[in-house]
Amino acid sequence: MKRIHPDRFLLWAFIVAATAFCKLSGPAEPSPTGVPPAELTKWEETLREAGASAVELAKFEDLVREEPPADLASFEEYLQKTPPLSFVRILRSILRNEKEAVPSAIFPGAAPVMPCEALRRVSIPDGTIDSTAIAASDGSCRVTATVVHPPAHNAIGVFIALPSKGWNGRFRGTGGGGYAGGSIESLNVPVSKGYAVGATDTGNKDGTAKFALDAHGKPAWQRMRENAYVGIHDMTVVGKALTQAFYGKAPRYAYFVGGSTGGRQALTEAQRYPQDYDGILALYPAIARERYVPAQLWPQILMREANDFLPREKREAATAAAVKACDGADGVIDGVIGDPTRCKYDPTALVGTKVGDSTFTVTDARIIRGIWEGPRAHDGSFLWWGPTPGTDLSVLTDTGGAPPMGKPCEEGLDWFRYFGFASAVPTPSSVEMIDAVMQWVEHGRAPERLDAELMGNHGEPVRTRPLFLYPKVARYKGIGSTDKAVNFISNAQAQ
């Protein structure tokens, strides 16, 4: 089974998606079976130079240690292709998410009403309990179950963790990443915060896309449905039943938290099984895969059709010009465009400018405009969105060699790199967002704003910035540090 470290949705999704993408263009390299100590030291030295602290390096070692040997090749490839600073930011994000608070107990003093092993006898719809065990690491009761549905009878694995003490009265479902439905590892952080928590492999045991075809190469529709939404619902039903049996009380609230594939699972849960959860946090949902994955190739198509492969200097010049033109619209010149969707900069302004060894041409400007606009059909109709002006285009439009040629595989890798951490833009932590969802569900207070943070070299925020409900955006008050959220208001307040 594909393993995912808790709160590693992003990192994991990058690796799987990048690997899957690259496999389109060439055969995979065989996997090594471990990381030699000298190599590990080399990686750590690189990360230290990029500003990683001792705590962050320790977390990195944990990640490497927990990575199954079969996945190390893609992990290594990811490390080599990711700018070290981006990887350090991922480590910071993981550490930040582990700081989630323990919510107040809804049933103070609630305790198990039966031993963990007695859960073997609980009956669950369409399934069986396979095992129960007390986890040595945290003392929680761990249950594995299998759910099957006719006519295919695929085995959907369900993993549940129940705190032996300090249950906070809530159930939490967790989602997956890439093609994997979820993993046992994602139980660890929530159960340590007192949640009864569940995960599922959705029947996709190896975490690849192979499940989509049957042994005869035909679409395996039932397995696809189980991976898409049935498995998450099954996990939720089983998780709630076991929680009720173990504590003698149903959970008062249920939450689902997922990012990437987990974010897509979160949205589809809300649509198909609205009774399952009281609150759902859908982080960076990877929806419409059949459109966004091909859309990554659009810049390469534009360059190939024009036979004009833009060197890095031209892409960077266009990005820098867009940032320069639109940066101030949010009231502060800080290299961040507050609302890039409203940036209407036209790169035609660069035509004739000397960039590196060449001159920016009309064709270059047309390609940049087309990239920002996004894929369009032959008749000009909309297919998908492009990256907004100001996006680092090196990530989407990679070229190499002399004369320069397109590098689609790199582009695919970099797309995922871009979505995560390639920029210096502050992001809200999932910890804060989970709290916002709980405040909304349990106290009826919907979030008006979230405070985003950019983490510094020692794990504390170096820049905070409010995020408002769209279409509101943050505006600088004009006084005080531009690195402090308190000095920003929404554009609606400013008017």
Ligand SMILES: [Ca+2]
């Ligand atoms: Ca700005």
